Amino acid sequence: MAKIVVIEDEADIRAVLEFNLADKGHKVAVAGTIAEGMRLVERQKPDLLILDLMLPDGSGLDLCRTIKQDAALRTTAVMMLTAKGEEIDRVVGFELGADDYVVKPFSVRELLLRVQAILRRGQPSEPEARTIQFGVLRIDREAHRVWAAEEPVELTALEFKLLVTLHDRKNRVQTRNALLSDVWGIDADITTRTVDTHVKRLREKLGPAGDYVETVRGVGYRFAPSPEEADPRRRGDDE
Numbered sequence: 246m247a248k249i250v251v252i253e254d255e256a257d258i259r260a261v262l263e264f265n266l267a268d269k270g271h272k273v274a275v276a277g278t279i280a281e282g283m284r285l286v287e288r289q290k291p292d293l294l295i296l297d298l299m300l301p302d303g304s305g306l307d308l309c310r311t312i313k314q315d316a317a318l319r320t321t322a323v324m325m326l327t328a329k330g331e332e333i334d335r336v337v338g339f340e341l342g343a344d345d346y347v348v349k350p351f352s353v354r355e356l357l358l359r360v361q362a363i364l365r366r367g368q369p370s371e372p373e374a375r376t377i378q379f380g381v382l383r384i385d386r387e388a389h390r391v392w393a394a395e396e397p398v399e400l401t402a403l404e405f406k407l408l409v410t411l412h413d414r415k416n417r418v419q420t421r422n423a424l425l426s427d428v429w430g431i432d433a434d435i436t437t438r439t440v441d442t443h444v445k446r447l448r449e450k451l452g453p454a455g456d457y458v459e460t461v462r463g464v465g466y467r468f469a470p471s472p473e474e475a476d477p478r479r480r481g482d483d484e
């Protein structure tokens with residue numbers, strides 16, 4: 246069961262979502278405006294916000310940005326609903342931190358499957374596990390040690406933090422700005438190019454495990470969902 250807030254101004258769609266999500270056992274709260282929805286979000290700190298793009302009192306994209314910049318809502322995933330014909334720039338949406346898009350009219354069954362996928366992703370992978378084994382990569386969180394294909398990899402403290410941050414958000418795209426604020430700290434006097442430089446060096450050091458860190462063109466980076474799905478072609482344009 247997850248806490249889900251739906252902000253959608255079309256009453257029919259709102260009702261369909263409310264009914265079907267509640268039917269799946271989720272705790273659902275709905276709103277028709279940004280103002281009303283924001284009050285729900287602040288109060289409930291939901292696991293997922295399903296957010297319409299065009300709302301009577303503003304843009305869902307602006308609200309998405311606000312939520313993703315709010316440290317208290319860090320764990321809230323955002324699924325954007327966009328009407329056919331509303332051309333939304335996916336890259337802009339991902340830069341703002343949206344986790345998924347669904348285009349209206351949508352199939353309820355498909356939307357529910359995507360909701361489940363987002364909620365699964367949101368759970369930190371093996372939060373208690375001291376040792377992570379992912380394909381040929383092994384990470385010892387406490388000892389700050391890393392092996393690739395059983396060979397020790399010497400990482401700086403920063404590279405280690407970058408690797409663990411990417412791994413723990415497996416299959417979620419991390420923008421350069423998000424990585425800057427989470428790995429380097431928001432006050433760091435550096436540019437997003439720094440992220441690229443460090444990712445490149447990290448990949449090189451990881452050798453055979455370097456493919457697990459994938460480039461999402463124009464957006465940022467993500468850790469492969471599984472070792473089998475790691476795609477060497479996603480190592481990026483930088484090499």
Ligand code: CA
Pocket residue numbers: 253254255297298299300
């Ligand atoms: Ca709308």
